[in-house]
Amino acid sequence: AYSFFVTYANIDGVTVEKAPDNPENPLDRWILSETERMVEDVGRELDNYDIQKAIGPFVNFIDLLNNWYIRRSRRRFWKSGNDSDKLEAYRTLHSVLLKLTLTASPFIPFITEEIFQNLKTAGLPESVHLCDFPTADTARRDFALEKKMETVRRAVVMGRALRSLHSLKNRQPLAALHLVTKDPAERAILNEMRDLIQEELNVKKVVFRENEEELVEYGVKPNYKVLGKSLGKDMKAAAELIEKMSQVDVKRLMEGTPVAISLNGRRIELSPDSVLIQRTEKENLKAANEGSLTVALDPELTPELVREGMIRDLVRGIQNLRKEKDFEVTDRITVTLSGPDELKHAVAAFESYLLQETLAESVAWENAAGQEKVECGDQPCLVGVRKVI
Incomplete structure (x- = not known):
């Protein structure tokens, strides 16, 4: 976050105060x-002389700052003009970095001193170690907004875990994300933030389902540790009945309601902890559940989705080549490509996106000296980049 701020603040010649x-x-x-x-959290643990617990909150905060705020705000800093939204983003990021530096200074004194020297504004002490430890400004807290972002991040983390588990690349667009939640407040938040979720998980649409049964099927097995002692020799017969239990009864158990079965004239009441419930994804869906929330990804790829995924891979490859050649983030480039016909179709369909994302002025199909191999979907291609003088 600090490197990002310094890079773009220098490009735009921005100075901030608060x-x-x-x-x-x-x-x-x-x-x-x-x-x-x-x-507040770090200060409380330091007051309790618990250094180990004090480290956790600011380490977690760095993750929020880098992997959520910066990722979600990048395009605000990339805009060519210095409009009010862009300036507010700079002022916000500067303030956050400065307060993070003050908070982290007891733990990483030398790094924070260097950062402070670059961020400090008029009226601040000469050194970060001459500053008072910050106190939390409770007027800045927005508990409702924190809850919203926590809910959204939870859904996004579950979606990314599904992608990782099933080898669905983050850069490959997917058709849909399906969501089911038993919590009306959670559903309202997710619906309000659906555009953000859609972009973060790289899906074309977010679909809300009423019931988890639309996404998964349930299987149930007896919990032998719980039932074995009470059922004894009837355990095998009971297991057969339990495994044939209807989806309605399984759902009742999931909701915490006991279900009774009849075995040799004997009524046996099953509590939720006396069975093990398994979720199986329905065909063509990849699903996961955590508490009240179930998410499912549709992994079926159309030709259009495949081509868009190829372009996103190509953009990533070109950006890496820019870094390797030490181009400035504002440098315009030209691109030469050599690859299969499928890539040509993809570039033709998404050329404007490719040019915009890579700051390229043109793309030419030719074999040229200095081209390097880049993975585009399942197929490699050769890419060359040259800075426009």
């Missing part, structure tokens, strides 16, 4: 709120 009082963008309000939460 965080905006009431930023319009919810991402700014959220990260400012999380900053005060972090300061």
Whole structure:
């Protein structure tokens, strides 16, 4: 986050003094709120002389800052003009980094001193170690917004875990994400933030389902540790009945309601902890459950989705080549390509996106000296980049 801020602040020639009082963008309000939460948590543990617990909150905060706020805000900094939203983003990020530096200074004194020297504004002490430890500004806390982002991040983390588990690359667009939640408040939050979830998980649409049964089928087995002692020789027969239990009864158990079965004239009441319930994804879906929330990805790829995935891989490859050649982030380039016909079709369909994302002025199909191999979907291609002078 610090490197990102310095890079783009220098490009835009931005100088900042303080965080905006009431930023319009919810991402700014959220990260400012999380900053005060972090300061409060770290300060409390330091007051308790628990150094190990004090480290956790600011390490977690760095993850939120880098992998959520910066990722979600990048395009705000990339805009060519210095509009109010962009300036508020700079002021917010500067304020957050400065307070993080003050909070982390007892733990990493030398790094924070170097960062402080570059971030400090008029009126601040000469050294970070001459500053008071920050106190949390409770007026900055927005508990409702923190809850919203926590809920959204939970859904996104589950979706990314599914991608990883089933080898579905993050850069490959998918047709849909399906969501089921038993919590009306959670559903309202997810629905409000569906565009953000859609972009984060790289899916074309987010679909809300009423029942988990639309996504998965349930299987049930006896919990032998619980039932074995009470059923004894009847355990085998009981297991057969339990495994044939209807989906309605399985759902009742999942909701915490006991279910009775009849065995040799004997009524046996099954509690939720007396069975083991297994979820099996329905065909063409990859699903996961955590508490009240179930998410499922549709992994079926159309030709259009495959081509878009190829372009996203190509963009990543070109960006890596730019870094390897030490191009500045503002340098314009030209691109030469050599690859299969499928890649040509993909470039033709998404050329404007490719040019915009890589700051390329043109793409030419030719074999040229200095081209390097880049993976585009399942097929390699050769890519060359040259800075426009």
